[in-house]
Every structure is written in C-alpha cells, then in structure tokens.
Amino acid sequence: DTGVSQDPRHKITKRGQNVTFRCDPISEHNRLYWYRQTLGQGPEFLTYFQNEAQLEKSRLLSDRFSAERPKGSFSTLEIQRTEQGDSAMYLCASSLGVGGCTFGSGTRLTVV
C-alpha cells in the first residue's frame, strides 16, 4: 500500500492546450474521487467512480472536462482547451466503500 499517487505534481500549460492528469488509488479501494481546490477554499467535488462506473459529475465539470477509470484501476482527468480559470489544485482520493478517504498529494495546474 503506497497510498494514492498523482502525476504530475505540477503542470504549467498555455491557455487553449489540453492537459491530462493521472491518479493511482490504493489498490483495494473501489471508489475514486476527483476534487478541485482553489487558493483559500476547501476542495470542491468534481466526479467520482465506483469501480469503472462514473456515478456522479458536478455541475462544475463543464464539457471540457472528462474523466475515465478504465478497468476500475487508475483514473485520468482531461481538461480540453484550458482556460485561466482552470488554474487550481486537482486532488484525487480513494476509499473502500464509504470508509474514510485517502487523498493524494494533488496536481497543481497553472494556465498562463
């Protein structure tokens, strides 16, 4: 059990470019969550998976955002045509059922 891993740790991209983040959850955890956190705010829910099924998406997740969890293992979050307002920390978490969540270190995105 190596915890929840996120890659990359930091990403700087130009406005309009596409970016993809990866999250590797704790291996036996069946739930995987994506959150977004801006400076001075608490994390905001984006989406979550139970195994490979994406069960809920927040209204925050515009059409430019897509998340996948093939085979119920790792997950990717893609942002297309990035905007400056997408700059934030993107946090991934996993849990076994509705037990306590374990968070990764996050991916900090800066759109310039």
Added chain:
Amino acid sequence: KQEVTQIPAALSVPEGENLVLNCSFTDSAIYNLQWFRQDPGKGLTSLLLIQSSQREQTSGRLNASLDKSSGRSTLYIAASQPGDSATYLCAVTSNAGGTSYGKLTFGQGTILTVHP
C-alpha cells in the same frame, strides 16, 4: 444541498495553548465526518474519522467530537506546537440516497498558526 461551515477562518495562538476548531453542517444525513490537515501547497492528510454512530475519536493530542443531531463537530488540539500550523479541513460523507451516497463535502478550512 449539504453545506459545511468552519469557524474561525483563521486562528493565531502562542505555543502551548489548547484550542478548539468548529465545524457545522446543514444536513444530518451523514455517514461519517473526517478532519484533515493540509500544509501549504500539499495534499490532505486524514487526522480523525468519526462514524455517524460515534460521539468522539482521539488520536494523540487531537480529539474530535460529533453531535449529528445538531450538525456540529469540534476538533480539540491540546498543548499546541508550531508544527501544528496548517489548514484544518472538516468534511462530511453523505448518507443520502442515490449517486450522492459517499460523496464528501468540505468546509472552507481554518488556518492555524502556532507561534513559538
């Protein structure tokens, strides 16, 4: 819609003081409540998890209580140290039906600074 509020937004105390952080939530249909710590620019570290059937949990100098009926939780930190300086976040796990089951809703956090 669940809303979580944390008071105070920021707290600055001298080393050695005992302190209390407050968290309130609007919907009592929760499965559990977690307190997290976040250092600047880092991810979240889970401190304590309280199931909805429990009243409190303790870990070292930390004690968290839960009053589900009134929608409140407190995090008590004894004998604070400069290393406790961080942002403390409260999050509730929804016990509502449907796809919201198990989703975490966070408060804005309390920024704690402990001076030597």
